[in-house]
Amino acid sequence: MGSRIIIERYTKGQVRLAVLTTRHKRGQMIKFSQQQLKTPKFMRPVYLVTAGQSKYGRAIPEKRTEELCIDALTMAAELLNLTPAELKKYIHTCYYGHFADHFGDQLLGEAVIHDRLGLDPLGNVGIKSGGATGGSTLWEAAKAVASGYSDCVLAMGWERMDEVPTDEGNFLIACAADRDWESPMGQIYTGYYAVMAQKYWQVFGKAEASFRRTLAEISVKHHGYARFNPFAHGAMKITVDDVLMSPMVADPLRALDACLMSVGAACAILCDEDTAMELTENTKNKPLRIWVTAGSHTLRPADRRTMEIPLLPNETADQYKKLGKEFPGADRYPGFTGFLAARIAAYYAYRMTGVTDPTADFDVIELHDAFTISDVQTYEDIGIRPYGHGRDYVESGDCYHTNPHTGRPGKLPSNLSGGLIGCMHAVGASGIMQVFEIASHLWGRWAEVHGDEKRWKEFGREKPADWTDLQVTGAKRALSVSHAGVGSHVTATVLMDPDHLLKKDA
């Protein structure tokens, strides 16, 4: 087989695929069946009615994990003007996201939390999918309501990463890689992802100094937004040069390009329509429609085979015809430059909810910024920018609350919480924290939740004198992406004001 570029199109229902990759010397490209690419469908609408979170910190020695979970559930109840006991009476099943048992040295930690939350005799189950654990927990919770099994479910996630020294923490995280083929090499998960970052850096970033500065801008933005978030523990007023001078971790990534390691808990309550209306009556929380989808890709990046690019609704096969020419080295999809799991989660989510252009259809998003460079990779995987052009989302100013070039609202603000870089990465909670954050915009409660002097004081944090209200005015639709390490699992969560749906039968 030669190295020619092959363009093929399939039009079978909603399946449109473009074959863009060279087929030479690599065996057959893998293909996905129509059944695998079917647009998911919930049996009935699912609503997010409230959410809550604890304080996040690098270490919280004064509290047990269950105390943090109770803090989160209590907050969720308070946003509905209820006591925790009143809210608990509605809950029918519980989904617990907790990634790393060995961090807390407690197998079946979910059972401990369930017990301490006093939720017997309800069915409950633990969810684990690495960095995507929070998103996967919501995925399971949403399906429980969508299927009719439960009318009200609790999705609670947490992580405790402060009970071992950092190098042992790195070892424990590396246990999530393949124990025979990857972990022995350095026992450092960052390294297993970093080879992908290097590929993106050289192929799509062309190893340009200007791109390096763009990456640094993301760090500045996320640490900066975290300053206005009392829950966050990575608040910093820094400059691009500060990022560029921070210690090297794995070239070109430096310490300030990386996410935090955190302790904390977050929860969400999902309901059917009747329960949602009852629980939110006379509250400031309008029930929000919620959809969650998920994708996967090989645990070992080494196993990734060439395939066609699954196209999102705002893309055409033609636009990627010259990808390999425009970016030499990009002729192997997804190679090490993209995350198939993120692409597939978006593929399902957009078709499920009627999204045709994520930049235009969403008002605010929270992405899984494990590293500045993976944030950029995700812009492309979820179609905010075409492959190879992710950096433009930052450089245009579209990703900011207020576009620094125009002084006008950013087209699609991202990670106003501070994200994983500025707010937290308490793994099992992260995906739920993201949903808490985007929901607070759709509820119009961002300032109330983040500006409350009492909360700043209670968390022992000083509210900055230049605290700024980051509420996205009139936000009606939002997206969050929860992502595991090298992209083995990714979920996409879409929230919409039910009066602003894009698809009637979604």
Place this chain on the structure above:
Amino acid sequence: MSQYGQVQVKDNRYKFRGDFHRLEQHMPIRNADEGWKLVGVTKPRDMTYVHTYGGEAIFFESLSQGKLLATKCENPACEANGSIFQPFRIYCPDCLSKGTVIDMTDLAKKSATVHTFMVCERSGAFNMLDKPIRFINIEFENVCTILFSYLLVGEPHMGMRVVPVFKYHNPTYTILDLSWVPAGTKAESLPEGFGF
């Protein structure tokens, strides 16, 4: 006197000998800022796991013999028929038929190139490699996957031609027994224990 835990399989069962765990005392954790009040305790633990390579054992055994094994799907009904997998996969990921074990040492010597790399300054506990670690992912002619490994000598760059080296002496029987050096590297440049 303690003895390292050793295991062998006899009559299809694990036979354990020696110490597989050590007992250490818990220690209190106190808050220096609040009158040395008790916060918690340490929970020391030193234990040895036992792990089987199962159908991949042949791959790990072959490394210290200077052989790089892979698998090939030879199921004519499979879309992946003819695909060579490195990492070695016991079963084809598409049809789940058992792959044919092939020796790809010569193929690796002739065609291995660096697809991507990363020089990593940090490591986790129990790391056995010298830092910085030069991670590389390697492409081969006619192989559909991209092996993850490490460069033993030199500085990596994309497109770099590399050749495999193997830990013949004092092997670890892990993936660390396989490493790579730039094509043209002389045998005398290799660290002790490694050879072509």
